[in-house]
Amino acid sequence: GDGAAVTAAQRRQDSLTKPQGSLGRLEEIVAWLARWQGRANPKLDRVAVIVFAGSHGVTAQGVSAFPAEVTVQMVANFQAGGAAINQLARAAGASLDVIALEVERPTADFTQAPAMSEAEFLAAVSTGYNAVKKGTDLICFGEMGIGNTTTASAIAAALFGEAGEHWVGRGTGVDDAGLSRKAAAVDAGLDRHHADLADPLKIAAALGGRELAAIFGATLAARHHGIPVLLDGFVVAAAVAPLARLNPSGLAHVLAAHVSAETPHRRLLDMLGLAPLLDLGMRLGEGSGACLAVNLVRSALECHAGMASFAEAGVSEK
Amino acid sequence: GDGAAVTAAQRRQDSLTKPQGSLGRLEEIVAWLARWQGRANPKLDRVAVIVFAGSHGVTAQGVSAFPAEVTVQMVANFQAGGAAINQLARAAGASLDVIALEVERPTADFTQAPAMSEAEFLAAVSTGYNAVKKGTDLICFGEMGIGNTTTASAIAAALFGEAGEHWVGRGTGVDDAGLSRKAAAVDAGLDRHHADLADPLKIAAALGGRELAAIFGATLAARHHGIPVLLDGFVVAAAVAPLARLNPSGLAHVLAAHVSAETPHRRLLDMLGLAPLLDLGMRLGEGSGACLAVNLVRSALECHAGMASFAEAGVSEK
Numbered sequence: 179g180d181g182a183a184v185t186a187a188q189r190r191q192d193s194l195t196k197p198q199g200s201l202g203r204l205e206e207i208v209a210w211l212a213r214w215q216g217r218a219n220p221k222l223d224r225v226a227v228i229v230f231a232g233s234h235g236v237t238a239q240g241v242s243a244f245p246a247e248v249t250v251q252m253v254a255n256f257q258a259g260g261a262a263i264n265q266l267a268r269a270a271g272a273s274l275d276v277i278a279l280e281v282e283r284p285t286a287d288f289t290q291a292p293a294m295s296e297a298e299f300l301a302a303v304s305t306g307y308n309a310v311k312k313g314t315d316l317i318c319f320g321e322m323g324i325g326n327t328t329t330a331s332a333i334a335a336a337l338f339g340e341a342g343e344h345w346v347g348r349g350t351g352v353d354d355a356g357l358s359r360k361a362a363a364v365d366a367g368l369d370r371h372h373a374d375l376a377d378p379l380k381i382a383a384a385l386g387g388r389e390l391a392a393i394f395g396a397t398l399a400a401r402h403h404g405i406p407v408l409l410d411g412f413v414v415a416a417a418v419a420p421l422a423r424l425n426p427s428g429l430a431h432v433l434a435a436h437v438s439a440e441t442p443h444r445r446l447l448d449m450l451g452l453a454p455l456l457d458l459g460m461r462l463g464e465g466s467g468a469c470l471a472v473n474l475v476r477s478a479l480e481c482h483a484g485m486a487s488f489a490e491a492g493v494s495e496k
Numbered sequence: 497g498d499g500a501a502v503t504a505a506q507r508r509q510d511s512l513t514k515p516q517g518s519l520g521r522l523e524e525i526v527a528w529l530a531r532w533q534g535r536a537n538p539k540l541d542r543v544a545v546i547v548f549a550g551s552h553g554v555t556a557q558g559v560s561a562f563p564a565e566v567t568v569q570m571v572a573n574f575q576a577g578g579a580a581i582n583q584l585a586r587a588a589g590a591s592l593d594v595i596a597l598e599v600e601r602p603t604a605d606f607t608q609a610p611a612m613s614e615a616e617f618l619a620a621v622s623t624g625y626n627a628v629k630k631g632t633d634l635i636c637f638g639e640m641g642i643g644n645t646t647t648a649s650a651i652a653a654a655l656f657g658e659a660g661e662h663w664v665g666r667g668t669g670v671d672d673a674g675l676s677r678k679a680a681a682v683d684a685g686l687d688r689h690h691a692d693l694a695d696p697l698k699i700a701a702a703l704g705g706r707e708l709a710a711i712f713g714a715t716l717a718a719r720h721h722g723i724p725v726l727l728d729g730f731v732v733a734a735a736v737a738p739l740a741r742l743n744p745s746g747l748a749h750v751l752a753a754h755v756s757a758e759t760p761h762r763r764l765l766d767m768l769g770l771a772p773l774l775d776l777g778m779r780l781g782e783g784s785g786a787c788l789a790v791n792l793v794r795s796a797l798e799c800h801a802g803m804a805s806f807a808e809a810g811v812s813e814k
Contacts, residue, residue, distance in 0.1 A: 194580075195570070195573055195578060195579055195580075196579075196580055196780050197561070197562075197668040197669050197779070197780070198669070199779075200668070200669075200757075200778065200779045200780040201580065201778055201780060201784070202757060202776045202777030202778040202779065203776040203777050203778075204776065204778065204788075243515070243814050244515075244812065244813075244814055245812050247812055248811060248812050251809070251810060251811040251812060252513070252811060254809070254810070255513055255804060255809040255811055258804070258809065259802075259804075260513060260802075260803055260804025260808065260809045261513055261514075261803065261804070261809075262512075262513075262514055262519065262799050262803055264802065264803075265795070265798040265799045265801075265802040265803060266795055266798065266799065268798065268802075269791070269794055269795045269798045270795070350515040350518070351515050351516070351518075351814070438520075439518075439520060455776065456774070457775070458520045458521040458522065458773065458792075459520030459521050460518065460519055460520040460521075460522065461515070461518045461520065462514050462515070462518040462519060466519070469795075470522075470792065470795055473587070473791035473792075473794075473795070474776075474788065474791075476587055476791075477583070477584055477587045477588075477787075477788055477791070480583040480584065480586065480587045481580050481583045481584065483583075484577075484578075484582070484583040484586075485578055485579065485580055485582075485583060486573060486576070486577075486578025486579070490578065491569070491572070491573040491576065491578045491579075492569060492572070493566060493569040493570060493573055494562065494563050494565055494566050494569060495562075496561050496562055496669070
């Protein structure tokens with residue numbers, strides 16, 4: 179992070195025709211862009227959304243309200259332009275890439291075996307890492323994968339403790355019995371992989387999914403390239419949570435775009451020390467919440483770049 | 497409101513490729529647009545922001561951190577394009593009009609006399625009413641007026657009870673002594689005008705300001721023309737609060753865009769039964785919070801208009 183760029187940006191903010199601090203979190207957003215882009219006057223010429231898709235063996239445990247085939251069908255919908263994320267990316271002035279990670283070959287059911295081998299996990303991380311283009315000004319990651327809120331709950335439980343029931347939510351809309359099956363699947367996964375739970379990377383491989391591994395890799399790439407990241411919902415937060423366990427500042431370049439209606443999301447953000455920008459009861463995934471926050475970031479930057487100072491406008495100060 | 501348009505819009509929402517309800521408040525936003533525009537497929541071709549400015553005699557009580565001359569200076573800044581609202585309106589794709597209401601002639605100090613005579617009040621209401629153009633698809637009202645958070649606090653206290661200290665906040669940034677002066681001014685106003693406190697219109701005239709009266713009139717005009725209104729901060733909420741007291745559904749066409757850092761704003765929204773879309777610690781006024789929410793509304797509508805249905809996309813349902 180570039181502290182000098184932040185200082186210069188904040189000095190400019192304080193000179194603009196408004197009571198100091200009165201733009202609230204819009205001022206924080208500008209400082210965050212300045213820090214990670216390394217520019218006192220950040221830019222948003224190239225905003226990217228990448229949606230990663232993967233298939234999950236744990237769907238065998240009856241953890242989703244939708245059939246597993248929906249993952250492949252929704253990838254086709256993304257490619258045809260018919261999903262929510264297509265509309266939201268266009269409204270945000272962002273490019274949209276969709277990367278399907280072997281969606282015809284689900285991970286192993288983590289209640290029975292590691293979801294991925296080390297080699298499979300690293301291949302997915304690598305795909306994510308390489309998907310991020312240097313020179314991007316802001317990036318959002320999304321996911322699609324029937325069954326992946328159970329995967330996310332398992333990762334959160336493994337990283338932060340507590341039983342499955344503490345970390346599961348209704349995902350695409352399971353009933354009470356489905357919710358119990360999700361909690362039981364998480365508990366079975368924790369039990370089966372208990373020897374691996376001290377290592378965040380082993381947790382991500384044993385309990386995670388290919389699209390989550392890709393988001394992990396892509397978030398690492400963003401850090402290396404100086405690209406601020408807007409986090410989407412519970413699944414994305416769980417995908418990047420191992421970075422925070424590997425390094426206390428591993429997620430410093432990340433801002434939580436929203437808190438979703440998936441119950442454990444707020445708890446996970448609290449554990450990660452992240453305060454969401456939006457709270458609109460969304461629970462769709464795909465990167466939808468992150469994408470929705472892009473125009474807030476654009477508005478923050480427009481104020482920073484375009485406002486007159488007290489001196490320029492001839493306005494009296496306090 | 498057009499209930500048939502809402503029903504048709506909700507039927508379409510439920511057919512789109514997402515778990516039902518998973519776009520959260522974005523779905524509520526579309527229903528709101530449909531209801532007040534009277535169209536199952538709402539549009540946002542003409543979005544308008546109108547900022548009303550007025551000057552306040554109660555500044556004589558030392559209630560603001562900024563000198564009263566700033567009101568006139570900021571109107572010039574709006575006209576020159578240097579204020580936050582200029583940047584935010586551009587980022588929202590909205591037109592911006594600025595209407596100064598006799599800013600060189602402050603209202604009377606409401607601790608000493610009615611802020612406005614009935615004739616002055618009605619003239620300001622009328623200016624606001626006539627500023628709203630039929631055919632506008634969505635409208636935001638903003639305000640500028642040094643001293644007007646004290647005015648807003650006085651109206652809220654008069655409408656909903658409790659002493660001044662319950663309803664004042666730090667506005668542009670007063671210290672503890674300034675906060676006490678604000679509370680004392682409100683209490684003095686309530687005391688002086690106690691005979692008028694049963695009538696919402698007399699409250700708005702005796703304790704309000706010209707820009708608040710104009711916003712009252714403009715919000716009424718929006719209702720008559722079928723234009724949904726995004727509410728800005730505490731001052732705007734206080735300006736329209738008398739409509740809710742005159743008619744329980746008087747604010748049904750209004751959505752609260754944000755809750756600001758001005759402490760009494762959340763309490764006032766609660767009294768009005770309004771749930772804010774954004775909570776970003778802003779406290780600038782000018783219509784800034786309302787304008788920031790316009791792109792959320794645009795994104796909601798893009799999803800509604802552009803997404804494929806389950807049938808169109810060949811995606812399996814539950």
